[in-house]
Amino acid sequence: MFFKSILVAMMICFTLALPLRSNETVDLFLILKQLYANEQILSKLSASGEENATASQQQQALQRYAQTKSELLSHVLGALRDNRISGQLDADIEEQKQQLTYKIAANAHLGYTLHVAADEAALALLELQSRIHRFITALHGAIERGSSDEALRLMLHDEQKSLQASMAQNWPNPDQSSTDGAVLSLQERLGELEALRFGYGELLAFFEAKTALLLSQNSLLETLHIQSAIDYFDALIPYRAGSLGFGKSLIIAAVLLFFFSIRKLIAKLAVKGMERYLLKKSNAAVHAYFVRAIQRPISLFLILFSLRLSLEIFYYPHEVTGILVQWLQIGYVILFAWGVIKLASVYGEYTISHLIKSHDNLRKEVVNMLIKLGYFMIVLFALFAIFRILEFNVSAIVASLGIGGLAVALAAKDTLSNFFASVMILLDNSFSQGDWIVCGDIEGTVVEIGLRRTTIRTFDNAMLFVPNAKLAENSIRNWSRRKMGRRIKLHVKLTYDSPSEKLRSCVDAIRIMLLEHQGIANPHTPMPENEHSPLRYRDEFVSYDDLEGYKNTFLVYLDEMSSSSIDIMIYCFTTSTDWEEWLSVKEDVLYHIIEIVHAHDLSFAFPSQSIYVEKLP
Numbered sequence: 001m002f003f004k005s006i007l008v009a010m011m012i013c014f015t016l017a018l019p020l021r022s023n024e025t026v027d028l029f030l031i032l033k034q035l036y037a038n039e040q041i042l043s044k045l046s047a048s049g050e051e052n053a054t055a056s057q058q059q060q061a062l063q064r065y066a067q068t069k070s071e072l073l074s075h076v077l078g079a080l081r082d083n084r085i086s087g088q089l090d091a092d093i094e095e096q097k098q099q100l101t102y103k104i105a106a107n108a109h110l111g112y113t114l115h116v117a118a119d120e121a122a123l124a125l126l127e128l129q130s131r132i133h134r135f136i137t138a139l140h141g142a143i144e145r146g147s148s149d150e151a152l153r154l155m156l157h158d159e160q161k162s163l164q165a166s167m168a169q170n171w172p173n174p175d176q177s178s179t180d181g182a183v184l185s186l187q188e189r190l191g192e193l194e195a196l197r198f199g200y201g202e203l204l205a206f207f208e209a210k211t212a213l214l215l216s217q218n219s220l221l222e223t224l225h226i227q228s229a230i231d232y233f234d235a236l237i238p239y240r241a242g243s244l245g246f247g248k249s250l251i252i253a254a255v256l257l258f259f260f261s262i263r264k265l266i267a268k269l270a271v272k273g274m275e276r277y278l279l280k281k282s283n284a285a286v287h288a289y290f291v292r293a294i295q296r297p298i299s300l301f302l303i304l305f306s307l308r309l310s311l312e313i314f315y316y317p318h319e320v321t322g323i324l325v326q327w328l329q330i331g332y333v334i335l336f337a338w339g340v341i342k343l344a345s346v347y348g349e350y351t352i353s354h355l356i357k358s359h360d361n362l363r364k365e366v367v368n369m370l371i372k373l374g375y376f377m378i379v380l381f382a383l384f385a386i387f388r389i390l391e392f393n394v395s396a397i398v399a400s401l402g403i404g405g406l407a408v409a410l411a412a413k414d415t416l417s418n419f420f421a422s423v424m425i426l427l428d429n430s431f432s433q434g435d436w437i438v439c440g441d442i443e444g445t446v447v448e449i450g451l452r453r454t455t456i457r458t459f460d461n462a463m464l465f466v467p468n469a470k471l472a473e474n475s476i477r478n479w480s481r482r483k484m485g486r487r488i489k490l491h492v493k494l495t496y497d498s499p500s501e502k503l504r505s506c507v508d509a510i511r512i513m514l515l516e517h518q519g520i521a522n523p524h525t526p527m528p529e530n531e532h533s534p535l536r537y538r539d540e541f542v543s544y545d546d547l548e549g550y551k552n553t554f555l556v557y558l559d560e561m562s563s564s565s566i567d568i569m570i571y572c573f574t575t576s577t578d579w580e581e582w583l584s585v586k587e588d589v590l591y592h593i594i595e596i597v598h599a600h601d602l603s604f605a606f607p608s609q610s611i612y613v614e615k616l617p
Contacts, residue, residue, distance in 0.1 A: 026079035032199025073206045114182035121189030156208040252310040259306035267298040297339040329389045337382035418452040421472035435480035485551030485573035486582045493565035493605040506600045511556040519585035521552040521573045565605030
């Protein structure tokens with residue numbers, strides 16, 4: 001077991017080494033310009049408002065552009081934490097700076113003032129781009145080193161002051177109506193410079209206010225001083241595969257093994273806590289069943305939690321992002337819904353059964369329907385939660401099922417009919433894969449329940465593909481939904497010359513033989529030990545024996561005086577539902593009946609006619 005656990009941990013570590021972050025990068029300089037353009041529109045709206053716009057429309061427009069600004073800033077923050085900022089500088093930027101310096105000197109010597117100003121603005125733009133790139137790189141390095149919140153705030157504050165000081169340069173104010181090339185070039189450079197400076201200032205102010213978010217992914221691990229442990233083990237064995245070093249590998253394996261080893265213990269402790277409040281009045285059978293049912297979801301939850309913690313360690317000090325995190329969150333939702341359903345199916349139904357006993361006017365059918373509706377609501381809420389995790393717009397999905405949805409529904413009526421029929425089949429639980437069913441002229445074993453059709457293998461080894469709508473609209477006979485009891489029904493026909501004493505004795509002998517037969521069920525036959533369900537209290541509002549398929553009816557009587565025989569009716573069930581075992585038991589019963597009839601000097605009757613002649617000619 002120990003080596004198996006190590007193997008599982010190694011496989012998971014290998015999985016963690018695969019790329020997880022989103023490959024989408026963010027062009028920082030482009031977003032800074034977008035921030036400036038958005039701010040210009042926002043300022044104009046705040047100052048005058050749009051023409052012919054009501055106060056409500058103007059307020060909505062202001063909120064829309066303010067939301068755009070917030071989204072842009074948050075986008076950069078997430079990209080910084082994940083190291084997805086692509087605002088890289090050109091490789092020849094130093095050469096560009098040098099060329100501009102030569103042009104500035106040459107134009108100054110010739111007295112071209114506007115050309116000098118345009119080139120100086122272009123040089124200032126390159127310098128600002130270099131500055132932004134250097135600071136973002138330094139900021140990301142500080143985050144990666146696990147700098148404190150105070151250190152990051154001080155770093156951002158100093159950069160803001162330095163930026164404001166660099167904006168003190170005075171630029172010439174060219175004629176806005178001029179068409180001179182130098183003037184247009186100067187205007188363009190100054191516009192770009194202003195946009196970049198404004199966007200950078202807004203970004204610095206936002207980062208300074210959100211330093212806690214920059215380090216939020218590290219708070220738990222920082223408290224545990226995880227970096228010290230990683231550095232210690234990395235120093236012992238300087239092995240590294242990409243971003244995964246020996247220290248992280250060892251800690252991840254230890255975390256996985258720890259939670260994998262103690263998951264059952266923690267599950268038992270959690271159940272113990274529930275016992276004090278939920279199971280105090282339950283019987284022993286319900287209590288044992290609940291403990292077995294609830295331990296598995298709790299155990300799987302701990303395994304998922306260990307995987308998430310391992311991911312946090314693997315990507316430390318960065319935040320964990322990517323599709324795998326979404327799947328882990330979906331796993332949490334599924335396990336929570338599973339646990340609630342288990343809790344309701346045991347404790348809830350047990351409580352409802354007591355309510356039915358104490359309230360005679362409470363209808364069992366209504367209670368049973370409410371229980372099924374409750375399960376459906378749990379599943380529905382779980383689906384909505386999963387849609388939110390996958391970032392689906394649930395409101396838009398619901399709204400789309402309007403007139404447009406009606407047109408699609410009419411065009412794909414049969415497909416939708418089969419799809420919803422499959423949903424109803426699964427919800428009704430009419431049959432499962434492997435069940436032997438009969439529906440009209442269809443009979444066979446269910447192979448697979450699909451979204452549009454169900455595949456059935458017939459007993460002559462043919463494959464049937466049945467639309468789900470046909471199965472949902474017709475009655476289904478499910479031969480596999482029985483736990484004990486396959487019927488034997490026959491008539492033993494004896495001749496009319498049989499004495500009544502011998503007939504009575506023969507019937508009693510057959511009855512005793514069947515009662516003592518190990519393969520025949522009777523009212524005194526105990527259920528198999530593994531079929532003793534602790535949920536038999538459901539019999540208060542659902543016939544449990546009929547629901548699970550237990551039949552032990554036992555009838556042996558002199559039934560009829562037919563045209564050519566006296567008939568003894570035998571109506572009973574075998575303990576096994578297997579066809580071959582049923583045939584074997586039935587064969588043995590017939591042999592015993594023959595022996596009993598012969599032992600009582602009785603004869604079997606067969607269809608015959610007697611002719612009586614009243615007078616001979």
